[in-house]
Amino acid sequence: MTTFDKVYAAVRLIPRGSVATYGQIAAAIGNKRLARVVGYALHVNPEPGVIPCHRVVKRDGEVSSAFAFGGANRQAELLKAEGVGFLDDSHVDMKHYCVRALPLILEE
DNA sequence: AACCTGACTCGCC
DNA sequence: AGGCGAGCCAGGT
Numbered sequence: 001m002t003t004f005d006k007v008y009a010a011v012r013l014i015p016r017g018s019v020a021t022y023g024q025i026a027a028a029i030g031n032k033r034l035a036r037v038v039g040y041a042l043h044v045n046p047e048p049g050v051i052p053c054h055r056v057v058k059r060d061g062e063v064s065s066a067f068a069f070g071g072a073n074r075q076a077e078l079l080k081a082e083g084v085g086f087l088d089d090s091h092v093d094m095k096h097y098c099v100r101a102l103p104l105i106l107e108e
Numbered sequence: 109a110a111c112c113t114g115a116c117t118c119g120c121c
Numbered sequence: 122a123g124g125c126g127a128g129c130c131a132g133g134t
Contacts, residue, residue, distance in 0.1 A: 021116085022115075023116070023118090031128090031129065032117070033117075033127095034128090034129050036116045037128060037130045037131075039115030040131070041131085043112095043115050058115085058124080059116080066114090094115080103131045
């Protein structure tokens with residue numbers, strides 16, 4: 001199991017209607033410093049329909065401007081469709097919709 | 109094969 | 122309190 005695979009596994013665990021930060025994904029993998037790698041992993045291999053990349057946001061709750069699977073605006077729409085509240089067009093209401101606890105990926 | 113960079117985050121000044 | 126640098130992994134040049 002590569003680091004990227006762990007990232008994908010963690011992202012898939014994000015409950016519908018909630019979002020997680022790159023840091024939380026990284027923490028779920030075992031190293032919160034991997035936040036950067038998390039973003040890169042999704043960037044290079046965002047398996048369409050399998051990995052809900054749209055549920056991954058920055059620690060502020062702001063969606064990444066580099067979102068490229070349909071536009072950052074598209075990401076906001078998908079989240080809203082799942083019931084995720086927004087503070088504004090690009091900021092998710094973290095204190096209410098950010099996943100509380102993400103399972104730790106123990107795979108290697 | 110080594111170096112640079114990239115959807116980030118945290119710590120120190 | 123805000124800005125800058127370091128750390129992590131993988132892929133491309």
